[in-house]
Structure formats: structure tokens, C-alpha cells
Amino acid sequence: MSQLAEVLSAQKSLEESFMKKMSALEAQIQTAGPAKDTVAKVAEEFRAFRELVISMLGLLRRQIGECSRQLDNIETRSRRKALIFQGIAETAGEDCTNVTLGVINNKLGLNFTKASIKVCHRLGQANSTHHRPILVRFASMDARMSVWRAKTGLRGSKVSVREFLTKLRQSVFGTARQHFGMRSCWTQEGAIFIKAPDGSRHKVTSLDELNPLLSKYPKAQGSSVGKRSPESTGEGLKVARK
Structure with missing residues (x-):
């Protein structure tokens, strides 16, 4: 039952x-x-x-x-086939699919066509103060995973790729990063992974699963939360394969 x-x-x-x-x-x-x-x-x-x-x-x-x-x-x-691209310059009358393909093929070294992308559009209302993120839903999981594995090619640029988390999991991810630091938290296929101060690694998807870790590992005074996370450096993918 x-x-x-x-x-x-x-x-x-x-x-x-x-x-x-x-x-x-x-x-x-x-x-x-x-x-x-x-x-x-x-x-x-x-x-x-x-x-x-x-x-x-x-x-x-x-x-x-x-x-x-x-x-x-x-x-x-x-949302498994979707990713979000951040930091791509926004221009009036742009074709989001072509813009995104340019990043994927030129910066990530892939060879995608329009057939590789099912949906592609900016998120939120247009704002002159920042470039809106682009939601990309790929035609297949293979295409999505190819981009996710190659995202390290964006190091040093203003562009980054992250998973399209639900509102609940995005909240859990944000709370985990604030507590453990950005470098110790990453996501993989919708799950949040955490490297605790003692070196142990934990997978959570809800606050009910995260709260015991917050109690077990109190936040250290003066700890830094501004470092890059394994999600952006590619460490999360390596851990998920273990």
C-alpha cells in the first residue's frame, strides 16, 4: 500500500x-x-x-x-528535458532558438540544430536592467544531457546553465546553499546534493529531508557562501556518477 x-x-x-x-x-x-x-x-x-x-x-x-x-x-x-540559460544578452526582435544554438554550438562545442530544441523562450517580463534567462526544453534527454555535461565550457563567461527546478526544490536548494555554502551544494536531475562539513554527501528533495541536516551540521560563523557551486563547476555531475 x-x-x-x-x-x-x-x-x-x-x-x-x-x-x-x-x-x-x-x-x-x-x-x-x-x-x-x-x-x-x-x-x-x-x-x-x-x-x-x-x-x-x-x-x-x-x-x-x-x-x-x-x-x-x-x-x-x-522538467527533465529542460535547462535554463542565464547571462545571454537580450536584444529586441531576437530569435531565442538561434541565440541559444549559437551558445550551445560555439561555446560548448556541440553540433545542434533547431530540431534539437522543442521549446525556447525568455522567462518573465522584459526589463531594461538585466537580461532575462532563457528556458530551453530539448527534444530528447540525450540532447539535454549533452549540454549539461558540456556546461564547463562556459567557465569564464557571463553565461551559465542551471536546472529548471520546481519552486519547492529551488527553495530547498537556496536554503541549503545559504547554510552549507554554494560550493558544497549542487543539483543533478532535479535532486539537491550536499557535501557536509565532515565530507559526507547527502541527497535531498524537500525541506523535511533537509532540516535534519541543518540541525546536525550547524552553520559555522563567518562561513563563506559566495563561492561557485559544483553545479556550475561540473563537480555535481562527477559525484552523481559515483
């Missing part, structure tokens, strides 16, 4: 127990005897009712968390 199925089964059981207790409490109030007896019984039933509500709220949190994780996994799979 899946985790979600287990949660739904437990929820149904709690709902039945809740309705049974409420019916019993209503019957006791209607047939109550002396006032002192009634107060004692109501107090006892209230304690049981409170525990039941707390259990149901906890179950609801688990259910929401599980649904959120499953939706995030589905969205991550839908």
Missing part, C-alpha cells in the same frame, strides 16, 4: 471514530442526570474529543505533505 493510501485509510478510520464519539457525547448530554455527573462526563468526553481532533490535524498535515511531494515529483519529471 502506498503512503497516500495508508494516510487515506487512517483518515477514514479517524472520521468514523470522530462521528461515533460525537454521537455518544450528544446522547449522554440528552440523558444527563445530576449536574455534577454531567460535567464530569462532558469533561472526560472533551479530553477524548480533543485528542481525536489533534490526531486528525496531524493526519491532515501528513496528507497534504504527501500530496505536495507527489505533485512535486510529477512536476520534476515533466
Whole structure:
């Protein structure tokens, strides 16, 4: 049975127990005897009712968390063929596909054609103060991985390539980098990898998985978070193959 199925089964059981207790409490109030007896019984039933509500709220949190994780996994799979290019100069009336192909072929040494790219467009509203990133969805995983492996060819330039993470995983990645430093965090196929101060390596995809690491490895005072991450230097790919 899946985790979600287990949660739904437990929820149904709690709902039945809740309705049974409420019916019993209503019957006791209607047939109550002396006032002192009634107060004692109501107090006892209230304690049981409170525990039941707390259990149901906890179950609801688990259910929401599980649904959120499953939706995030589905969205991550839908982004597997996509990458984001940052730092490419933006010009009026540009053809994003041709601009991106120029970077891929000239800077990364690949030989892509327009058929290699399924979708290519700028993200966000046009802004005169900065160049918007370009979202590229490749026609195949092979094409995407070829670019990802060759991204070290962008070293020393203003252009960089990163994965198209979901909002949830981007938040986890940002929190991890702030805590462990950019050089110790990278992504690979939608997962976040962390190199802890003791040299151990960890893979996380959610805050629930990251929080224990934040507690286990307190942030060192004066630690630097401005260094380049393995994601941009290519170290993440080497680690993922181990």
C-alpha cells in the first residue's frame, strides 16, 4: 500500500471514530442526570474529543505533505528535458532558438540544430536592467544531457546553465546553499546534493529531508557562501556518477 493510501485509510478510520464519539457525547448530554455527573462526563468526553481532533490535524498535515511531494515529483519529471540559460544578452526582435544554438554550438562545442530544441523562450517580463534567462526544453534527454555535461565550457563567461527546478526544490536548494555554502551544494536531475562539513554527501528533495541536516551540521560563523557551486563547476555531475 502506498503512503497516500495508508494516510487515506487512517483518515477514514479517524472520521468514523470522530462521528461515533460525537454521537455518544450528544446522547449522554440528552440523558444527563445530576449536574455534577454531567460535567464530569462532558469533561472526560472533551479530553477524548480533543485528542481525536489533534490526531486528525496531524493526519491532515501528513496528507497534504504527501500530496505536495507527489505533485512535486510529477512536476520534476515533466522538467527533465529542460535547462535554463542565464547571462545571454537580450536584444529586441531576437530569435531565442538561434541565440541559444549559437551558445550551445560555439561555446560548448556541440553540433545542434533547431530540431534539437522543442521549446525556447525568455522567462518573465522584459526589463531594461538585466537580461532575462532563457528556458530551453530539448527534444530528447540525450540532447539535454549533452549540454549539461558540456556546461564547463562556459567557465569564464557571463553565461551559465542551471536546472529548471520546481519552486519547492529551488527553495530547498537556496536554503541549503545559504547554510552549507554554494560550493558544497549542487543539483543533478532535479535532486539537491550536499557535501557536509565532515565530507559526507547527502541527497535531498524537500525541506523535511533537509532540516535534519541543518540541525546536525550547524552553520559555522563567518562561513563563506559566495563561492561557485559544483553545479556550475561540473563537480555535481562527477559525484552523481559515483
